[in-house]
Amino acid sequence: MAYILATGGLGFIGSHTCLELLALGHEIIIVDSLINSSKETLNKINEVLEFRGISAINRILFKKGDIRDLVFLKSVFQEALVNNKKIEAVVHFAGLKSVSDSILAPINYWDVNLSGTINLLNLMDKYNCRKIIFSSSATIYKPINSKLIKENSDLNPINTYGNTKLAIEKLLYDIYKNGSTKWAIVNLRYFNPVGADRSGLIGENYNINSNNLFPILIKVANRKLDSLPVFGNDWPTKDGTCVRDYIHITDLAIAHAKALNNVLQKNKEFLNLNIGTGRGFSVLEVIKKFKEVNDCDIPFHFLPRRNGDAPFVVADNSLANTFLKWEAKKSLKEMCLDAWRWGRHKTKSSI
Numbered sequence: 001m002a003y004i005l006a007t008g009g010l011g012f013i014g015s016h017t018c019l020e021l022l023a024l025g026h027e028i029i030i031v032d033s034l035i036n037s038s039k040e041t042l043n044k045i046n047e048v049l050e051f052r053g054i055s056a057i058n059r060i061l062f063k064k065g066d067i068r069d070l071v072f073l074k075s076v077f078q079e080a081l082v083n084n085k086k087i088e089a090v091v092h093f094a095g096l097k098s099v100s101d102s103i104l105a106p107i108n109y110w111d112v113n114l115s116g117t118i119n120l121l122n123l124m125d126k127y128n129c130r131k132i133i134f135s136s137s138a139t140i141y142k143p144i145n146s147k148l149i150k151e152n153s154d155l156n157p158i159n160t161y162g163n164t165k166l167a168i169e170k171l172l173y174d175i176y177k178n179g180s181t182k183w184a185i186v187n188l189r190y191f192n193p194v195g196a197d198r199s200g201l202i203g204e205n206y207n208i209n210s211n212n213l214f215p216i217l218i219k220v221a222n223r224k225l226d227s228l229p230v231f232g233n234d235w236p237t238k239d240g241t242c243v244r245d246y247i248h249i250t251d252l253a254i255a256h257a258k259a260l261n262n263v264l265q266k267n268k269e270f271l272n273l274n275i276g277t278g279r280g281f282s283v284l285e286v287i288k289k290f291k292e293v294n295d296c297d298i299p300f301h302f303l304p305r306r307n308g309d310a311p312f313v314v315a316d317n318s319l320a321n322t323f324l325k326w327e328a329k330k331s332l333k334e335m336c337l338d339a340w341r342w343g344r345h346k347t348k349s350s351i
């Protein structure tokens with residue numbers, strides 16, 4: 001079992017991944033500034049593990065801090081070394097992820113996402129830890145209507161958030177290809193992560209400005225919003241609404257565990273892997289399934305197309321199948337059930 005640093009490990013994808021890594025027996029240091037998460041998640045992770053009959057109390061350490069703070073981040077690597085526990089690999093989730101905020105605050109997005117990553121990579125190099133899994137995104141691809149997206153499809157992000165993700169991928173490629181040291185790097189390009197752990201104890205922190213489909217669905221189901229706006233019904237798709245590749249967060253977490261095994265076994269590697277299910281569902285299909293399985297009402301209305309949307313974004317995930325021996329197992333039904341099990345308790349918070 002390995003000693004792993006998870007930056008942003010209390011966020012949506014980080015918390016589910018840490019849960020699965022701890023369940024497999026790994027030991028983790030979580031670094032998180034808590035800008036979009038809460039320390040309570042740490043207790044919840046332990047609670048879910050206890051429920052599964054696993055004790056992780058001595059295998060999880062939390063350090064509150066910002067990855068842009070070089071002194072803080074260095075102390076994390078140094079402390080591990082002093083305790084004879086060299087960090088073997090990093091799972092790097094920490095970053096900002098809102099497309100709309102990134103357009104409003106580009107400097108902040110470049111600073112957190114890129115400067116934070118450069119700090120991290122500098123320290124990894126200094127402390128001889130050269131294995132990293134990076135949270136990339138399908139948002140870096142140029143939209144192609146109707147065909148599955150492959151890792152070698154054209155890249156062309158259209159917003160600041162996507163630009164930062166692509167820039168980090170390029171930086172990681174330079175590090176892998178040039179320089180005198182060997183790195184093992186896996187960029188996981190997530191499609192649309194949704195749902196929650198089936199315990200309902202951990203999930204996504206839907207902030208007040210979340211404008212993704214599932215947070216809005218939860219808001220409507222919780223009657224915090226009268227009706228769900230569907231952006232466009234004239235797209236060239238099966239029913240005129242946009243098609244996406246929704247992936248259950250637990251499947252995504254398991255993909256990280258497999259990617260981690262992969263880098264732990266390699267000295268030099270660079271992989272870009274699509275992480276999706278390979279299946280696409282339209283907005284109307286998602287609404288129908290959510291209503292059906294959760295027995296709730298989801299009124300909706302059509303609005304014009306949303307700026308920046310593409311009709312069809314679905315992964316060809318055959319490379320991940322081949323390299324990681326991984327495939328998504330959970331259905332849209334489970335995504336809707338688990339999202340609501342988590343989201344229905346959010347009536348009193350922002351959502």
Ligand code: NAD
Nearest residue numbers: 008011012013033034035036037066067094095097135137
């Ligand atoms: P999240 O906001 O839930 O988690 C990110 C975590 O990083 C949070 O806990 C936050 O507090 C922490 N963080 C942010 N800035 C930090 C900093 N400077 N220093 C330390 N901690 C910091 O987001 P998520 O959905 O879990 O996404 C994780 C990663 O995956 C992000 O890099 C995101 O860009 C990427 N990603 C997410 C999606 C998605 O749809 N959720 C899709 C593709 C890629």
Ligand code: UFG
Nearest residue numbers: 137138139190191192211212213216229230231242283309
């Ligand atoms: N949608 C609606 N109404 C809403 C919200 C969304 O009709 O109120 C539609 C969108 O038009 C889109 C689909 O639902 O067709 C999914 O939209 P999301 O905003 O949930 O997700 P996106 O596919 O636009 O983008 C998401 C993340 C990005 C990430 C990308 C790929 O927001 O950060 O997936 O991973 F990069």
